[in-house]
Amino acid sequence: xxxxxxxxxxxxxxxxxxxxxxxxxxxxxxxxxxxxxxxxxxxxxxxxxxxxxxxxxxxxxxxxxxxxxxxxxxxxxxxxxxxxxxxxxxxxxxxxxxxxxxxxxxxxxxxxxxxxxxxxxxxxxxxxxxxxxxxxxxxxxxxxxxxxxxx
Numbered sequence: 763x764x765x766x767x768x769x770x771x772x773x774x775x776x777x778x779x780x781x782x783x784x785x786x787x788x789x790x791x792x793x794x795x796x797x798x799x800x801x802x803x804x805x806x807x808x809x810x811x812x813x814x815x816x817x818x819x820x821x822x823x824x825x826x827x828x829x830x831x832x833x834x835x836x837x838x839x840x841x842x843x844x845x846x847x848x849x850x851x852x853x854x855x856x857x858x859x860x861x862x863x864x865x866x867x868x869x870x871x872x873x874x875x876x877x878x879x880x881x882x883x884x885x886x887x888x889x890x891x892x893x894x895x896x897x898x899x900x901x902x903x904x905x906x907x908x909x910x911x912x913x
Contacts, residue, residue, distance in 0.1 A: 768791050768792065768793050768794040769790065769791055769792055769793065770790060770791035770794075770838075771790055772786070772788075772789060772790070774791075775788050775789075775790070775791065775838065778837075778838045778841045778842065779834055779837055779838060779841075780852055780912065781834060784810075784811050785830075786834070787804055787827060787830055787831035787834050788802050788803075788804060788831060788834050788835055788838070788875075789802075789803055789804050789805050790802060790803050791835075791838060794838070794839060794842060796839070796842045796843040797843045797879060797882075798878065798879055799839070799876070799877060799878040799879065800835050800836070800838060800839040800842075800875075800876075800877050801874070801875070801876055801877075802831075802834075802835040802838070802874075802875045802877070803872055803873060803874050803875060804831050804872070804873040804875065805872055805873075806823055806867055806868065806869055806870065806871045806872070806873055807869055807870070808821065808869035808870070810823070810869070812824055812827065813869060821868065821869050822866045822867065822868060823866070823867040823868070823871075823873070825861075825863045825901060828863075828867060828873065828893050828900065828901045829855075829858055829861060829901070829903055829905065830855070831873065831875055831893070832875055832877055832889070832891040832893060832901075832903065832905055833855040833905055833907060835875045835877045835891075836853070836877045836887060836889045836891070836905060836907050837853040837907060839877060839879070839887075839889075840853045840887045840907055840909070841853065843879075844909075850911050850912045851909055851910075851911070851912065852909070852910055852911070852912040853887070853907045853908065853909055853910075854907065854908050854909075854910050855905065855906075855907060856886065856906040856907060856908035857905060857906035858903055858904075858905055858906075859903065859904040859905075859906075860902070860903060860904050861901070861902070861903040862901065862902050862903070863900070863901050864898075864899050864900055864901065864902075865895070865898060865899070865900045866900075867893070867895060867900050867901075871895045871896075872895065872896075873893050873894075873895060873900065874893065874894045874895070875891070875892075875893050876891070876892045876893075876894070877889050877890075877891045878890045878891075880904070885908065885909050886906055886907070886908050887906065887907045887908075888904065888905075888906050889904065889905050889906070889907070890902075890904055891903050891904070891905055
């Protein structure tokens with residue numbers, strides 16, 4: 763991927779995404795090619811609020827939050843790729859297909875996210891996504907993001 767405002771740390775990510783603690787699930791962006799792909803990561807720590815209840819004694823990152831992290835990476839890519847970015851535009855998770863959960867994601871893991879554009883139709887972004895830990899696939903899915911108004 764080629765560089766275009768990447769890498770990004772949390773401060774830059776918050777300029778692109780409306781999410782904030784505790785729901786900002788991207789800690790950094792390694793690389794990005796607008797209109798094509800993004801590589802991001804999430805450092806999973808025991809301090810995450812969801813670990814209190816998922817699961818006591820055996821903390822596992824909820825799969826739906828891994829999907830959300832992929833969608834947030836896709837959102838950054840959609841914003842960076844859009845020629846008509848306005849402050850009131852927000853990208854919503856609109857669809858999840860073919861989600862597969864292959865291994866648990868645990869405190870101490872670094873969740874690496876790879877999101878690639880499959881298609882853009884009628885403003886909708888279709889992505890192929892993969893989340894890995896130590897090079898091993900944890901989750902894969904196809905997701906759809908759709909623009910909407912933040913107000």
